[in-house]
Amino acid sequence: MSKKKTVFLTGATGNMGSCGLKELLKEPSKYNIVILARTSVKDKEMLKQYEGLDNLKIVWGDLINYNDVKTCVNGADIILHVAAFVSPEADYHPEQAMRINYGSTVNIINAIKESPNRDSIKLVYIGTVAQTGDRMPPIHWGRVGDPIKPSVHDYYAVSKIAAERAVIESGLRYWVSLRQTGIFSQHMVEINDGITFHNCLDNVLEYVSDHDSGVLLKNICDDLPEDFWGHIYNIGGGKKARLNTYQMFKDMFEVMGLTKLEYALDANWFATRNFHGQYYLDSDKLENYLHFRSHGTEYFTDLYKKNNPSAIRAAKIITRFPGGQKLIGSTVRKQFEKTARTEHGPLFWVENNKLDYIEPFFISKEARDAISPSIKDFKPYSDYDRVVHIDHGYDETKPESMLDIEDLKKAAAFRGGKCMSDNMTMGDMRTGLSFKCAFGHSFEASPRLILEGGHWCPQCERESWNYHEIAKRSEFFAQVWYPLHSQNEPSKVYPKKVNELEYT
Structure with a gap:
């Protein structure tokens, strides 16, 4: 029987981390788990359900405190560094994003180097698709090695790029960087921030579900071949998890019987550039190692239904009647328009002449003003299967x-x-x-x-x-x-x- 492994998991109260914790706890004979959590009311309440478990140790502290990190690294066989200060909060607090995302990663690296078993500890670092930034059509297919290009004002991506560089150049024997994509989760359904409209209507993401992300974290704790380590991978849900933004809104509104998007949204609320996203040419590589995929785009639709059951039932009835779609659309429109006018929303930028935001997200004020408000005039991109190859500048056919x-x-x-x-x-x-x-x-x-x-x-x-x-x-x-x-x-x-x- 193989030795029971000690897993240090960061971010156990976040989206991906909490799902990873649930999956790891399903196998108490294989894993002892250590998590580091802050003493916030929210985290205390969330972790209360796990108190008293024999194979779980909760350390109350902070990732930016080196001694707290060292306590958790001590005795660990594998470290799953999932914790991050993410957008949209990171957009408002760039200093905090860098302090947490970069600082915590350096703390973990240094703690590993000070460990007597430093050459056997495995570090799994979770990066982000945001590192490669805006990949709008026609260059919407990507792979690792493509240029690092964080979107303007995206300090989450900036901090994660610095952290990934630290991991790759750490000199550790065992490390891996997994660039996480957009996660279908309850958190995604609940976002109420101007960042919603940074996601261009023609933009794409190869999503992954929170559940599948948790399975990935558990499976990476298995004994993997040596050639897995020391590389960068893209996390993606594969073909069935690929979705463009326009289609996402169509699917979401059709659930409530609203088929006329023009009643709910204006096309010129949405940026036309400068938001991360791509379909992957290489995400199957990670799947072949970790076998974590089970969900596609239907997972998001199901979450949306679960989150709004009463409103959806009422809307489906009302939209059957003459004028019903317009009524429901008007109700939805008020909420979305309010969100688009928040501090990081495009309507706020335009109405306050915030050129340092208008220009990166729309090319220019004139280009933004030229966009027809009516979403009926929007012509969705259709050639999503066409791949534009990005040359990496050397002979990639060589081993x-x-x-x-x-x-x-x-x-x-x-x-x-x-x-x-x-x-x-x-x-x-x-x-x-x-x-x-x-x-x-x-x-x-x-x-x-x-x-x-690609650095x-x-x-x-x-x-x-x-x-x-x-x-x-x-x-x-x-x-x-x-x-x-x-x-x-x-x-x-x-x-x-x-x-x-x-x-x-």
């Missing part, structure tokens, strides 16, 4: 064991920079090399970070969103910029309020 310094030099040149190192041990993806970016910044990075992670210059990343200028210099980045932007657009630079160096 990893055959990659050498020439591949890194080609990749660097494709990014508008230069690999300053002259030597590399063939197939060594861990040892850092010296690079210079197109703006003259010198930095060190491992081949894994560059080729598989590039840390100084450019931490200073600002300067995408027009980067695209002019980098063929690599231009592939995910110019399909969505004109080369004649004025260059816009948006300085970042925080960076990870403040929390090192």
